[in-house]
Amino acid sequence: MARYETGFEDGRRLLRRRPERLAYGLLALTLVAAPWLLPAYHVGEATFILIMCVASLGLMTLTGFTGQVSLGQSAFVGIGAYIHTILLTQGVPLPLSLLLTTGGAALGGLLVGMPAIRVSGLHLAMVTMAFAIVCEHVLGRWKSVTGGHSGMAVPDPTLFGLSLGGPRAFYFLCLMVLAVVLLLLVNLMRSATGRAFIGIRDSEAAAQGLGIDVARTKVLAFSLSAACSGLAGALLAHQMQHITPEAFGLALSLQLVLMVFIGGLGSLRGAILGAILIGLLPSFISSLKEMLPARLGAQFGLELFVYGAVLTFFVLLEPGGLNSRWVRIRKVLAEFPWVRKSSTHQTKVYMKSERYR
Amino acid sequence: GAAGVGDKELVLGTHLDLSGPVAIAMPVIRNGIQMRIDEANEAGGINGRKLRLVVEDNASQPSQAVRAVDKLIRKDEVFALLCPFGSGPNVATVKKAVDAGVICFAPYAASGLVRQAAGQTPLLFTTNLNYDSTTSAAVKWATGNLGSKKVGFIYQEGPFGDLVGKGVKAALAAKGTPLAAEASYKVGDLDFSSHVARMQAAGVDLIVCATTTRETIAVAAEVKKLGLSGVNVLTASPGRAGLTIALGKDAMEGVYGVGTWRIAAPDQATAAEKSWAEGYRKRFKAEPDDVAAAFYDYTSWFLQEVRNAGRDLTADKLVKALQASTFKGVSSYDTQRFANNHIDPEWTRVEQVVQGRWTARSSVVDPAKSSL
Amino acid sequence: MLTLPHRQPIFHRRLANDRYLTRTDDAMTQLTQLIVQGISSGAIYGLVALGLVLGYKATEVLNFAQGDVVMLSAFLGWGLVVAVGLPFWLSFVLVLCISAALCFLLEAKIMRRIAGRPQFSGVMLTIGIGFMIRGGVSMLFGPQSRSYPTPWTGQSMQIGGSVVAELNLVIVGAAMGVTALLYYFLRRTTLGVAIHATSQNQLAAYLCGVRVKRLNSMVWAISGAIAALCGLLLAPITLVDLGLWFVMLKALAALVLGGFGSAPGAVIGGLLIGLIEQFAGVYLPDGVKDVAPYLVLIGVLVLYPRGILGESHGRRV
Amino acid sequence: MTPLLSVRNLETWYGPVRALHGVSLEVHAAQIVTVLGANGAGKTTLLNTIAGVLAPSNGTVEFEGRPIGGKDADEVARGGVVLVPEGRQIFPFLTIAENLRMGAFARRDAEIARDMAQMYDWFPRLFERQRQQAGLLSGGEQQMLAISRALMGRPRLLLLDEPSLGLSPLFTKDIFAIIKRIREQTKTAVLVVEQNAAIALATADHGYVIELGRVAAAGPCEALAQREDIKEFYLGGASHPPPQGVADGIRPARRRPSWN
Amino acid sequence: MSAEFFEVERLSLSFGGVKAVRDVSFSIRAGEILAVIGPNGAGKTSLLNLITRVFDASSGSIRFNGQDILRLARHDVVRQGIARTFQNIELFEGATVLENLLLGRHRADHGNFFSQMFNLPSVRRAEARTRERVEDVVRLLELAPFRHRPVAELPYGVRKVVELGRALAAEPRLLLLDEPASGLNPEETRRLAYWLEDIQAELGVTVVMVEHDMSLVAAVANRVVVMDQGQVLTDGTPAQVQADPRVIAAYLGT
Numbered sequence A: 001m002a003r004y005e006t007g008f009e010d011g012r013r014l015l016r017r018r019p020e021r022l023a024y025g026l027l028a029l030t031l032v033a034a035p036w037l038l039p040a041y042h043v044g045e046a047t048f049i050l051i052m053c054v055a056s057l058g059l060m061t062l063t064g065f066t067g068q069v070s071l072g073q074s075a076f077v078g079i080g081a082y083i084h085t086i087l088l089t090q091g092v093p094l095p096l097s098l099l100l101t102t103g104g105a106a107l108g109g110l111l112v113g114m115p116a117i118r119v120s121g122l123h124l125a126m127v128t129m130a131f132a133i134v135c136e137h138v139l140g141r142w143k144s145v146t147g148g149h150s151g152m153a154v155p156d157p158t159l160f161g162l163s164l165g166g167p168r169a170f171y172f173l174c175l176m177v178l179a180v181v182l183l184l185l186v187n188l189m190r191s192a193t194g195r196a197f198i199g200i201r202d203s204e205a206a207a208q209g210l211g212i213d214v215a216r217t218k219v220l221a222f223s224l225s226a227a228c229s230g231l232a233g234a235l236l237a238h239q240m241q242h243i244t245p246e247a248f249g250l251a252l253s254l255q256l257v258l259m260v261f262i263g264g265l266g267s268l269r270g271a272i273l274g275a276i277l278i279g280l281l282p283s284f285i286s287s288l289k290e291m292l293p294a295r296l297g298a299q300f301g302l303e304l305f306v307y308g309a310v311l312t313f314f315v316l317l318e319p320g321g322l323n324s325r326w327v328r329i330r331k332v333l334a335e336f337p338w339v340r341k342s343s344t345h346q347t348k349v350y351m352k353s354e355r356y357r
Numbered sequence B: 001g002a003a004g005v006g007d008k009e010l011v012l013g014t015h016l017d018l019s020g021p022v023a024i025a026m027p028v029i030r031n032g033i034q035m036r037i038d039e040a041n042e043a044g045g046i047n048g049r050k051l052r053l054v055v056e057d058n059a060s061q062p063s064q065a066v067r068a069v070d071k072l073i074r075k076d077e078v079f080a081l082l083c084p085f086g087s088g089p090n091v092a093t094v095k096k097a098v099d100a101g102v103i104c105f106a107p108y109a110a111s112g113l114v115r116q117a118a119g120q121t122p123l124l125f126t127t128n129l130n131y132d133s134t135t136s137a138a139v140k141w142a143t144g145n146l147g148s149k150k151v152g153f154i155y156q157e158g159p160f161g162d163l164v165g166k167g168v169k170a171a172l173a174a175k176g177t178p179l180a181a182e183a184s185y186k187v188g189d190l191d192f193s194s195h196v197a198r199m200q201a202a203g204v205d206l207i208v209c210a211t212t213t214r215e216t217i218a219v220a221a222e223v224k225k226l227g228l229s230g231v232n233v234l235t236a237s238p239g240r241a242g243l244t245i246a247l248g249k250d251a252m253e254g255v256y257g258v259g260t261w262r263i264a265a266p267d268q269a270t271a272a273e274k275s276w277a278e279g280y281r282k283r284f285k286a287e288p289d290d291v292a293a294a295f296y297d298y299t300s301w302f303l304q305e306v307r308n309a310g311r312d313l314t315a316d317k318l319v320k321a322l323q324a325s326t327f328k329g330v331s332s333y334d335t336q337r338f339a340n341n342h343i344d345p346e347w348t349r350v351e352q353v354v355q356g357r358w359t360a361r362s363s364v365v366d367p368a369k370s371s372l
Numbered sequence C: 001m002l003t004l005p006h007r008q009p010i011f012h013r014r015l016a017n018d019r020y021l022t023r024t025d026d027a028m029t030q031l032t033q034l035i036v037q038g039i040s041s042g043a044i045y046g047l048v049a050l051g052l053v054l055g056y057k058a059t060e061v062l063n064f065a066q067g068d069v070v071m072l073s074a075f076l077g078w079g080l081v082v083a084v085g086l087p088f089w090l091s092f093v094l095v096l097c098i099s100a101a102l103c104f105l106l107e108a109k110i111m112r113r114i115a116g117r118p119q120f121s122g123v124m125l126t127i128g129i130g131f132m133i134r135g136g137v138s139m140l141f142g143p144q145s146r147s148y149p150t151p152w153t154g155q156s157m158q159i160g161g162s163v164v165a166e167l168n169l170v171i172v173g174a175a176m177g178v179t180a181l182l183y184y185f186l187r188r189t190t191l192g193v194a195i196h197a198t199s200q201n202q203l204a205a206y207l208c209g210v211r212v213k214r215l216n217s218m219v220w221a222i223s224g225a226i227a228a229l230c231g232l233l234l235a236p237i238t239l240v241d242l243g244l245w246f247v248m249l250k251a252l253a254a255l256v257l258g259g260f261g262s263a264p265g266a267v268i269g270g271l272l273i274g275l276i277e278q279f280a281g282v283y284l285p286d287g288v289k290d291v292a293p294y295l296v297l298i299g300v301l302v303l304y305p306r307g308i309l310g311e312s313h314g315r316r317v
Numbered sequence D: 001m002t003p004l005l006s007v008r009n010l011e012t013w014y015g016p017v018r019a020l021h022g023v024s025l026e027v028h029a030a031q032i033v034t035v036l037g038a039n040g041a042g043k044t045t046l047l048n049t050i051a052g053v054l055a056p057s058n059g060t061v062e063f064e065g066r067p068i069g070g071k072d073a074d075e076v077a078r079g080g081v082v083l084v085p086e087g088r089q090i091f092p093f094l095t096i097a098e099n100l101r102m103g104a105f106a107r108r109d110a111e112i113a114r115d116m117a118q119m120y121d122w123f124p125r126l127f128e129r130q131r132q133q134a135g136l137l138s139g140g141e142q143q144m145l146a147i148s149r150a151l152m153g154r155p156r157l158l159l160l161d162e163p164s165l166g167l168s169p170l171f172t173k174d175i176f177a178i179i180k181r182i183r184e185q186t187k188t189a190v191l192v193v194e195q196n197a198a199i200a201l202a203t204a205d206h207g208y209v210i211e212l213g214r215v216a217a218a219g220p221c222e223a224l225a226q227r228e229d230i231k232e233f234y235l236g237g238a239s240h241p242p243p244q245g246v247a248d249g250i251r252p253a254r255r256r257p258s259w260n
Numbered sequence E: 001m002s003a004e005f006f007e008v009e010r011l012s013l014s015f016g017g018v019k020a021v022r023d024v025s026f027s028i029r030a031g032e033i034l035a036v037i038g039p040n041g042a043g044k045t046s047l048l049n050l051i052t053r054v055f056d057a058s059s060g061s062i063r064f065n066g067q068d069i070l071r072l073a074r075h076d077v078v079r080q081g082i083a084r085t086f087q088n089i090e091l092f093e094g095a096t097v098l099e100n101l102l103l104g105r106h107r108a109d110h111g112n113f114f115s116q117m118f119n120l121p122s123v124r125r126a127e128a129r130t131r132e133r134v135e136d137v138v139r140l141l142e143l144a145p146f147r148h149r150p151v152a153e154l155p156y157g158v159r160k161v162v163e164l165g166r167a168l169a170a171e172p173r174l175l176l177l178d179e180p181a182s183g184l185n186p187e188e189t190r191r192l193a194y195w196l197e198d199i200q201a202e203l204g205v206t207v208v209m210v211e212h213d214m215s216l217v218a219a220v221a222n223r224v225v226v227m228d229q230g231q232v233l234t235d236g237t238p239a240q241v242q243a244d245p246r247v248i249a250a251y252l253g254t
């Protein structure tokens, strides 16, 4: 059956066509060259976004692929940041600490996931939200270990005696971590486990009927996403240089959920696009402010208002998320000279209850 | 020249909570700073430079503050951070700023912790009194003068509450009495009945509050509602503000507070205070407020030394100037100076709301040198 | 139990250094005090949660902006009473109407567009709208806190030996009244059944001739009015303040605890959380109070995944 | 005589996909009309468009002389055109009785209770289970519920999308008998889409065959039932047993699936 | 092989007061196609749900290849070689036809989570094998034109076929079908009959099929079990049951 094998291998290849390979190659080059092209501030922002990408990829596996909405992701980011900081202070070398942190967060995800999977949908969102609130509280109260609300200073990242604390070096550390995480997730998503995730999202009954161990797979997804978030937390700790519990509160959870949602559920690319959009918003807003007339720019609440407006705009007008827009653009580009006028016929849609999934 | 020091312009930055839980307290702070800067610019700038203030939002979120400070340092290339707000945000960012050689002046935050986070640096100048030493002095005063025996503590979870608590405990430890009860709340909590009930259950006769505006009022009102007539309420400095009375009205009557700056009632105001208030009203079409005055003052102090540091401005020069400076502003109790990079002496006194006005109950002292 | 209201304007009694004997409270008084307090603060959570239940019932959207509507209403109340100078009760009615109209429009113009999308889109959208409301209010009114007098400000009475602010009674009364009305409306009227039906299968509801769009908007309007009620009742307790939306977190917990989509459940959940907070606040170590409702929430949901009064949604294949 | 329902040149799109390419048909008062067609021909789309579930992008739908094309489904339903949709669409957490009462939502007359008794009489299984959540009914029971809920609305035009789906042979016959009886008693017109062409053609007066979103044939049912192509495609399995070839291993040449 | 291949004994199920299945016993020989017919609400779907462990039986036993199914964990039933389709189609709406079919093979997919993450050669080989089997199903059911179409867009009839394909992809030894012909027109039903023949003859799969379309039952079933009110009314060849007056009265009509 060699016929299928070749076809199939082609189908499974990551970058199928020449133009695609070219585009991604260019992207990689740009990312590598970026620290020299951008001013220092933007390198910092880019690093921040890379970190957010790692965290949002984690949530995407859970929410976008497995259909389990979690508002507790900030807790795992926090756990990661704290474990990593504590390990580093204890003198554990950076690579080992990153691994241990990832493992620790995965374990945390496992422990939270096991009871949490008993509920689903909005109930799950609420349980995980409660968990995040409790977790932040514990971080703030457990003074002997976490330094309480005054937080902890994060040691500089060093590798074999070399400091990675500078903006460029740290940018590359984050870029590398993101690349590895992305590659592993891409692999996972195109294999049996990834398909099982999607199956559970679309119909638990059918998934069960196909012999997928629903409980186990859900816990796995939880654990996986916690691991990514924890890893992101470790990097974030370096980015912040000083961590306090409030940094890992509900607001961060909401941001992450917004990233995967606005990026487009069920696509890793969406997670990254979402992280870029949401990650850039604050700086976008602050530069917007500078352009507005001083009276308006100085208004209190302007940030919040614009932030909300952008969210509303994207949720309303990009139902498939940024990813679907991207796919459409790519299609137009691919068919370029023959631009088909897509007839936009409004179809009526009806609310579907999700209460009996 | 140094970062932010241009030919015609001096760029300063700050980060405030413009969209977070404490945004309510920001307009006055911002107005106070802005007013002084505008005045300086209207007078032709300082040493030939106009001043430009870049305001960023930290939403009281340390992580957002980190990014805001990154932007201020790297993109706007500010010369100094002027009066950034919030303990969490400042603790998380101060090291970053001073490491980059940016002066951090007068953060409105738990000073002790900010200093701890900053490490050994000459670039940090805190003007906010230490919550622990001032509160400690006030609690000692209360045990002496009000005869308080059992002390309870209601505090905001976070660095601010922690630091006030340290002061309360220090004062009690000196007396050899333990803290009778403590109850924490999170920013955003609306209901303080259980906190007060806890105090009541422990039978306290003095409740020390590490609270800001709304919570101070809520605690005071709850105490009144329950008719706990032998119980005194003492609020740490953030709750002791003109605003709490303006909003809390009757509920605030009789509450004690730890003073950090003068709150001038309109009819008792000095000429300087009156003209300042007039200027504020004109500029912002709003009633002036003690916090605004305080931040106006801090900005004044800063600008005064920028002028003294001369046209050839560098961080080092300004640090030297500041260390050598003395200052007494519209709202200062007394002349202040920086010693060991920190405001010294820490003038404070105990006040009480009497007929809708913060009224002195003790003399102004420096808690490090003498007790109230 | 209800001894006669012994009305006393409480804020005018003491002066600066007055010192009275500390009241000796026996454990019983303390207990009743806590229960009364717990019920009255729980009632507010329940009331906010009720508004959430309604919106959820009809459109299966969990309105995360509810807390912001509460906050907005409080500001509107301040605006009408203090800035415009209208009498309290007129403002009261006006605010209810404005908030209802606003939520009506919100559903009709915005929420409707995401029909058929995953449930969580509604959450995302209302979060965005909530931000806009919060930002808008602080741009319009400024972020400062403020207060205004209500008929209940500062009034309190004695019930069974413990002091209760009249406002708390009003709140409890309002919560009970609204719950009873809603319960009757949802269970006993054709329109109520239609709301259930619409949420279960919107297409089928259309096919039965239900004016789904109007119905949904109307239900949102009612939930807006409830939010306004909460805002107006909360304002005298807590000041008119941007932070009012925080009540949303507790209301959410109440809603989930009681079982999504159950009106009595929401109120029970609210009361439960109110009581838990009070008791944890006094009898458990410091700090536990803040997380106690959430710990209970996690525990209850893990044991009863549908909440206390949640319907079971068996699905067959 | 003007028809009760007249559909002219109806065109419906799903986003970029055109599902109906200009369909015209008529239903007269008290007439039973059937629509036949292969999978994906657009039958469901047609009924949904008439009922207002989908919006047409072209063409007109008139009911009793008034245009109803593009109106919302609830308005169409209140106007007397009631659809039993594909896939049942019951209210899963309401009881059976509540489901039926929802069918009469738009009615204000006093005869609702009587009609309900009538439904229980026709569908005794529903009577037995009237307090049970509808979502727990068996597939066929749900279909009964969907049909009787539509009847509770006392439609003047009843649109049925594959009413026999999941019903036992006996019950399929019953349903069509009921349809006929209703037509006799109340002059209700019926437009029915059906895979079981044999019974549909036997019951209906007039028939349309839709292929790929177009009307491919139309005429009185007797005439349609005689046509060879229709016999082959639509009556094949129903009127006579399948070719013996299946058992013998000799198969008739496979027709390409209609979706190619 | 003998009657032991699949055996249901005195199986009962009740929901509160409703006795959906009462003391049902029957057995299937390997390679047989067994049709289950009966009036609406007779308990046919419930029977399938019992076999695939969606519901827990109140009493009775189900033996498959000497294994007691009722003792297994839910997801392990499939591992024993039992696959099913659903009456109301339970496809993964958000996925393409191909993905649905691949998911059908989940139980045969090997390799742990880490080897999948690193896309080790063993995983690549397993994936290739999986895809190969799925392509066989695509060919058998003529699904090639829809391979990459999202299921949500497909008409009812095609979805039915996709669901059948998904069950087949699991390479079951026992296939449970719930009304496979509902919603299909006679032409399509005839095609289904061929496929079922193929499935039986070429793949050697045993089939239990709940069905109302007697033309299909008559064409492919070796044996028919008639259920009524949760009980077995009678069983026999298609011709026998079609002639049974009780079956005519309760189910077929005249």
Ligand SMILES: Nc1ncnc2c1ncn2[C@@H]1O[C@H](COP(=O)(O)OP(=O)(O)OP(=O)(O)O)[C@@H](O)[C@H]1O
Residues within 6 Å of the ligand: D014, D017, D018, D019, D037, D038, D039, D040, D041, D042, D043, D044, D045, D046, D086, E152, E153, E154, E155, E156, E157, E158, E183
């Ligand atoms: N939601 C949708 N999105 C895109 N295309 C659709 C959608 N629904 C239906 N279609 C397409 O429209 C065409 C007509 O579908 P329709 O459901 O009307 O067919 P039908 O005749 O009712 O078929 P069946 O007998 O299977 O019910 C089909 O080709 C189908 O693929």
Ligand SMILES: Nc1ncnc2c1ncn2[C@@H]1O[C@H](COP(=O)(O)OP(=O)(O)OP(=O)(O)O)[C@@H](O)[C@H]1O
Residues within 6 Å of the ligand: C314, C316, D129, D136, D137, D138, D139, D140, D141, D166, E015, E018, E019, E020, E038, E039, E040, E041, E042, E043, E044, E045, E046, E047, E087
């Ligand atoms: N979860 C449940 N709770 C209560 N009753 C149920 C449940 N599931 C099924 N029933 C009842 O059990 C009976 C048998 O249902 P089942 O679905 O097995 O019937 P069926 O033979 O498949 O019918 P059909 O041919 O209509 O699909 C029905 O009367 C149904 O109402």
Ligand SMILES: CC(C)C[C@H](N)C(=O)O
Residues within 6 Å of the ligand: B022, B086, B087, B088, B108, B109, B110, B158, B159, B160, B212, B238
């Ligand atoms: C500065 C004070 C008013 C308290 C403030 N909330 C802080 O974070 O410290």
Ligand SMILES: [Mg+2]
Residues within 6 Å of the ligand: D043, D044, D045, D086, E156
């Ligand atoms: Mg159809």
Ligand SMILES: [Mg+2]
Residues within 6 Å of the ligand: D138, D139, D140, E044, E045, E046, E087
């Ligand atoms: Mg069935």
